[in-house]
Amino acid sequence: MAGDKDKLLIEAVCNHTPWQLLQAILKESGLPVSKGVAHTKIALGKLLAEGKFTDKHHKKLFQLYWQTVCFGEKTVKFEQFDGSFLQRLKQAGSLIEPEINLNTINFPFKDNSANHLLDSSAKLVRSDAMEGGIWLFFASLKSLTENIELDRSYFERINKDYNLPPELFDVKAKQKTTRQFYDIVYVDFAKQLVEYRLDTVSANSTDLDEAFFALKRSFLRQVRRIPALADFECETVNLFPQISSLYNNSSHRVCELGFTVSSVTHHEKQRSGNKDLRHEVFHIAGVNKVDGIDVFRVATRELHQLGSATYESELYLPGTLKMLGSALSTLEYALIKNCLTSFDYNSMKDSLFPTSNKGMLTGAA
């Protein structure tokens, strides 16, 4: 049984950790690193089969995986609740009970053998009432539309001995993928926010709407069961105004911008380097020639160090040009990516809602 969990852990860590960071963490833990994720999984599997994967290794990798479950790649919607609910929420947090036993689905791992226990509705699998807020973990089995490339490695992955005709290349397809999701609802007492963190950053907008709707419905069902919170309500925070605010004030590096000047739309990106687009020569010269620019999309990044490796967490507000056309435009979600710790995640969140957040969690189930 312990070996099964170790297998799931190795699979999960290798699939969810950016490669450079995975290498740094494995080296730091005295674990083998081979060339690429696939070979590293094999090397770790071999170590496990030889009985050399110790409890210490498990603990280290589990801590890493747990952080990615809580803070990794998230599409996030924020809702504000009235201050009159605050005390009631603080008192009632510990009364919220999970709907399914986390051991039956091997939470927090994604275990396909437990798929039959889940469906598209979000089921509460773990709740933690903390000093700073309430954590609720929901499990579901959802179908998402993802963009994929049909190349040789794709056919190898699905064990099909097939090659595209040689004259065809860069063949893209949309794939409906059904997989387990661990979505999170975090009730932040300090900011009076309910935070819906979907376990993806690559879903299309229709899938996102459905996923947020299902998550909110499950959350409200849980909360309103408690008599003192039967009338609990919260309202979506419009993130669109934050786009120009981040452009003007963020202390993080701006790495993507969409904006208009007069009737011309501009897109600027620099994810691969380390430059802040606001400080680029061309951008400064252009902005100085006009009254101002109307920003409708922004992404910011913050650099972090882990041992000898560095990584950048990202906050992306994917507004559209159309949103500039109405005073009532709303952007309901943000993408928060590549966060390895609560510090990384909260730093991104604080740039949207400035104040500190003390909602810390450990991974012990």
Added chain:
Amino acid sequence: MASLQARIETEWEGTSTLPILRCIVDTLCENSSVYIDSNTSLSTFQRIVQDNLNDVDVSHPSVVEDILVSINYLLDPHVGFLETKYELYDEFEPICSLTVEDVKQAEEDGWLVHPVSGVQIDDFKDHVIITFSMLTECA
């Protein structure tokens, strides 16, 4: 930088490379804030030459050769004016920077490890581009 410009005049005197090399160095020095820590492509060097040397056809093989020779000279560690950069591209935009060691290892193995996802990229030569960056401010 005066010493580099003087050195160029001496070392390349009488060659067809000299005006092109001089033009590249002068332009980069005058606009160092643009070219330091940049990803300057080969076509940028061609444009610089085209804009500044009116009688030169930058698509002519001998001119292309002179541009490449100039870049190569400026990359020489003893000259220390340019450095090479490698970037991994998807279909439309750069994904991340690569180190020289990443590229050398990929050449040896015949495939590249994607620095973010860790997956194997067999056709990495189609996705890696070489650019150049000016190393230091001109005096």
